[in-house]
Amino acid sequence: MKPKILVLTCTYCSYAGADIAGVSKIQYPPSAYIVRLICSGREEALFALEALREGFDGVLFTGCHIPYDCHFISGNFKARARVALLKKLLSQLGIEDSRVRLEWISASEGDKFAKVVFEFTRELEEMGSLPKFRKISELGVEEHD
């Protein structure tokens, strides 16, 4: 089993880039799953944390190239700041911060989309799968108010 990747895309650049990979029949592992949002500015840290908890091995944040490609002016910068903070949070939680990755993919870069999925898959393979998270309630530890 290949490591499972959640790919968060914006509509205007990276989702279109993934479509172009399809139109050009550029192959990549079927273990990458795309969820489309309108803008990379909408790519929430919570989505990545939930994905990792639910069993994804890595989360790929994608958006339009910096500095000027974002159709909503600066969604890509917001995604960049958010991913940087998320990486810090992950290391504090004892999770490899490289399980979260950020890439700029334009609407014409189908080849880049595929290349990034391959690279990330290989990296995650080296890391091995993420241990299953359990909720505190499942651990039998009493919660304090």
Next chain:
Amino acid sequence: MPRVGVYVCHCGKNIAGVLDVKRIVREVAKEEDVVVCKDYPFMCSSEGQRLIAEDIRRHNLDRIVVAACSPRTHEPIFQEALKRAGLSPFFLEMANIRDQCSWVHEHEKELATDKAIRLVKAAVAKARLLEEIRVEKISVKQSVLVIGGGVAGITAALDVAKAGFKVYLVEKNSSIGGHMAQLDKTFPTLDCSICILGPLMVEVATHPNITLLTYSEVIEVEGYVGNFKVKILKKARKVDETKCTGCLLCMEKCPTRVPSEFDRGLGERKSIYVPFPQAVPRVPVIDTEHCLYFTKGVCRLCEKICPVKAINYEQEDEIIEIEVGAIIVATGYEEYDPRKVPEYGYGMFTEVITGLQLERLASSFGPTRGKILVPGKNKEPQRVAILACTGSRDEKNLPYCCRVGCMNALKHAWYIKHSIPGATIYVIAPDVRSFGKGYEEFYRRIRSEGVILIKGRASEVHRSPEGCLGVYVYDPSLDEVLVLKVDLVVLEMGLVPNPASEKIRDVLKLSKSTDGFFLEVHPKLRPVETSIEGVFICGCAQSPKDIPDTVAQASSAAMKAVELLAKGYVESVPYVVSVDEETCSGCGICVSVCEFNAIEIVEKNDRRVAKVNTALCKGCGSCAAACPSGAIEQAHFTREQVLAMIKALAR
């Protein structure tokens, strides 16, 4: 409880050739709230759409999932189908099992089917949570901005104007005409270029619906489809357009001489000038970098000679603000820099020129009055090598075909043959692509007139010991390297986007293809539309093309703009955000992340809460992601919906 209908498209073999469609249907049918789950060969066909409408009525469906191609191309089609069946178009969710599944995992059919099942289940999970969205009709400004005054911009402007709408045509140079005005003749008919373009230029200047803004640049665009606010910088000409009669006495008397950009550096112009005699408007501009008055504070001859006192050294740049419903981008091309192909000696030997430079030499209003003379030698060339495909179709330079180089090479061979009948002409081309109407016939004609065609690419241009140039070329039919002794080398340069288009790209936030030209939404279905609604592209701004294709595409872009204006309204952005005032803490982080000033903090019942102005909200969802209390939701992309999808994909 929602009642979900799921439709899995075969897309012929595109999907069904890789994915086990029946297995998808079996698995998805088990999902909660799925009432109907079917597959069909072509969902987008009239029969496929009818199937959905029929089921909506028969089974009382209120949420529809279509598992097919990309929502980028087909979502509007299925949304319409829902509308026709009386269901809100926002109760549709698509699963992209073609572009992002079957096409990219062709060799892993089992795994790809597993993935498709998860994708469809995720779409079902989201569909169950979809909510109604209200959109408003917003009126469309009844005017169009055309950027670029070449033949593409001219055609688009005239078409829109003739349809009865107001047009603003903005050109950065002092005259419209673009590259076509520089050409002597056009292939394959050998029409005089300025004779067919000139009347159109005059029509632009005189049409009551067109406001022509030359020597101007678009510097800022705000707003959205139907309602763009545009700022245009009208640079100071230093000549009053309302007074100038175009007598050009000033130009005659000006004592300075500057290399002419219009003549591609082969001729000279004055510091106060019109770039060419047929310029529109026929109002000169002062080049303040070279004018003696602006550089040294002396002269003022033009001011003295002007009979109508039109010269105004104090004239300043102006900012013009307009509002338009649509924008057509026609920024055109530039020749690829010949210095980037150094083996052909451009810039080193004066006898090496580009195709556009030859056009100026051949032109009756060019630097040599139409006599083809070797630059620097002032002699007619007796032997000429024309190198097609310079920089084009070359991994080191431009990987793509310029689409005009072959035909230009043949046309240029004709120019020389026609004005110097005894000349020996070699056309060196990897192959001659004469694909258009009348092109192959033109190719045969040129061959029959004694032009020597060599299949291949020249490797180098040298100074030969005899003083002329030596062109090295391998001829595969002879299996020999030939050294052609010539007096003139013409480089048919590849085409690149006009450098000024990069600025326009930033202003409009347009995407570009890997070759650098503006990216269309779909190369076949929507070739003049861009990812920015209401912004259209045409001509060489979109990709290299010849004049017939440019004109056809310009008319197409004009039609798209007219379609938008004639309809009269656009629908408001559906995916706007809303605030749950109960959970909002009034921290204002959302205000700081919003680029569109759509959120403000207001006092309500003694509490500070965020308030969204949906007319300004563009629906990016940045605030929803940034809100620390999770009080902001984006319609159609709610936290609950996205998390439901992630959960379904993780299963």
